[in-house]
Amino acid sequence: MESKKRTDVNELGEFGLIDRLTATHECSHPSTLMGVGDDAAILDYGGQPIIVTTDMLLEGIHFDLMYTPLKHLGYKAVVTNLSDICAMNGLPRQITVSIALSNRFSVEAIEEIYEGIYTACRNYNVDMVGGDTNSSKKGLVISITALGSADAGKITYRKGAKPGDILCVTGDLGAAYLGLQILEREKQIWQSNPGVQPDLEDQTYLIGRQLKPEARTDMVTLFDQSGFIPTSMIDISDGLASEVKHLCKHSGTGALIEEAKVPLKDESQLMALKFKLDPITCALSGGEDYELLFTADEKDLPTIRTLPGIHIIGEMRPQEEGIKLQTVNGRFHDIVAQGWQH
Amino acid sequence: MESKKRTDVNELGEFGLIDRLTATHECSHPSTLMGVGDDAAILDYGGQPIIVTTDMLLEGIHFDLMYTPLKHLGYKAVVTNLSDICAMNGLPRQITVSIALSNRFSVEAIEEIYEGIYTACRNYNVDMVGGDTNSSKKGLVISITALGSADAGKITYRKGAKPGDILCVTGDLGAAYLGLQILEREKQIWQSNPGVQPDLEDQTYLIGRQLKPEARTDMVTLFDQSGFIPTSMIDISDGLASEVKHLCKHSGTGALIEEAKVPLKDESQLMALKFKLDPITCALSGGEDYELLFTADEKDLPTIRTLPGIHIIGEMRPQEEGIKLQTVNGRFHDIVAQGWQH
Secondary structure, three states, rough: OOOOOOOHOOOHHHHHHHHHHOOOOOOOOOOEEEEEOOOEEEEEOOOOOOEEEEEEEOOOEOOOOOOHHHHHHHHHHHHHHHHHHHHHHHOOEEEEEEEEEEOOOOHEEEEHHHHHHHHHHHHHHOOOEEEEEEEEEOOEEEEEEEEEEHHHHHHHOOOOOOOOOEEEEEEEOOHHHHHHHHHHHHHHHHHHHHOOOOOOOOOOHHHHHHHHOOOOOHHHHHHHHHOOOOOOOEEOOHHHHHHHHHHHHHHEEEEEEEEEEOOOHHHHHHHHOOOOOOHHHHHHHHOOOOOEEEEEOOHHHHHHHHHOOOOEEEEEEEHHOOOEEEEEOEEEEEEEOOOOOO | OOOOOOOHHHHHHHHHHHHHHHHOOOOOOOEEEEEEOOOEEOOOOOOOOOOEEEEEEEEEOOOOOOOOHHHHHHHHHHHHHHHHHHHOOOOOEEEEEEEEEOOOOHHHHHHHHHHHHHHHHHOOOEEEEEEEEEOOOOOOOEEEEEEEEOOHOOOOOOOOOOOOOOEEOOOOOOHHHHHHHHHHHHHHHHHHHHOOOOOOOOOOHHHHHHHHOOOOOHHHHHHOOOOOOOOOEEEOOOOHHHHHHHHHHOOOOEEEEHHHHHHHHHHHHHHHOOOOOHHHHHHHHHOOOOOOOOOOOOOHHHHHOOOOOEEEEEEEEEEEEEEEOOOOOOEEEEOOOOOOOO
């Protein structure tokens, strides 16, 4: 089955592999406006632009059923896709859902997953329009494709930022990662001593951010209502550090982030310290915060200041200045990030 | 993780499970013209209708890497989706591809899969516009979503047939199933005696139908050029018997198929006999022939007769007459079918 030369996938890493696999394919259909290379593809079928994105979640890789309720899993599987539609400044309309599961899952268990999927559909006004249900030899796989739209002039890409643009993020960062740390800790305690009840320390916010994230369709609507269009935007679920690099790479800029301005909730700060983790590292590289990172032209600063839930964390700089973090004590560090390693 | 009541998935079967899972969800977005319940969903974003379909293929369930070359696998994974677009009388334009594979696959092996995917893209003028590459704990999973379009008045559903309509099928049937029998036989011989070279008996047609099927975009184009629109249509990859039942159920009709008119190639006939299989059963229930089953208004009979590669196999009847096969010796049998069991 295999060719003679054998390169291990780990040698390339995820982004290296994707680059290598997509290098040989060029989009040529006139209806393809944007193919691989952003949070979602953009198609033109003559009406409103179509935004398409897809994501696959695998048991044991992306989620652990030991602490993930099936209903939450279904909900989150939808949200992760909707978040990519939001990142193009669009709103989701439809999803398709393909699921494969082994016979250890009962019909009732599958129904719980779909209950989560349908709850997300209701909350976000999205229709489930198709899919596929399969047996798997082992484990659970969920593959979702989401479709959405935006007015033609409002689609926002990763490219488009320029030096001087304001760099902003919605919501707060690091909480989903810290929620995961709590769940993993309790799993390990439980595995070595199944009699012990899990101690979730009433950390409903942190755990909720991990198990039941939301997509920021509210932000897309808010932007629309205020007549604001970001110059560039990206979903930040792989971590702020790696995503600011994507914005810079696609836009041909550098960036400066001020550590003091990176939004962390008090409970995230405290929990990070409890786990002896650097809070800013959790915020920069933790991942799974389904928030939006975007840039705005300086002229939009007054508008941005009126919008709730948005944090100005820095600005875009000329490419040659690199991508830097200015720490609270005034030092400058290069931002290094690999994204979130599952 | 599980609810108290435990129903085994096998109690319901695939279609029963899908019915139960989709019963609680109603599409409500104004842009959804057709949700679950046909070969593909139909969306209206203000331009040409959008046709969307998705399919997931799993190693050990849908394919066996012992005799499936990776390049062919990639090709077939695309074709199975394109065939569903064709079944709506549309032509495909874009696909997204999500893949999960364990570390037993090298980068070169993954590239072979993509070579097959891209070959299909070139052959069918389709762009690969997005996707996802993941690790799996075990085995290979490919999930593809295809998007396409057709002029608004030309979309063909499963519903729409009426008594008196001509029932037609493209191409020939049974060959893919017999190709699979040869491959399975040689696999078993090889497993018990690895020194023996496989004897594929120069059955390149049968094996090709199994390993490298094609989607009938040519037929959709032909219909379009002749100004013909089927009254109903369905992809026949789950087997003629189960698919004629779908057409009848959605259209509220019965059907009569004449055994003598079901298209089987000589090599399929001969190979069926060699395997001591009934050729007509292979044609009716073998599955994996990516052909189109469609109905035509009587007035279109002259047009149909001029089109190459189409076989008139019977006609639609009133619902109360049931779904029957008229054998070569003039007897009538109910058509029973479960579709193709992987």
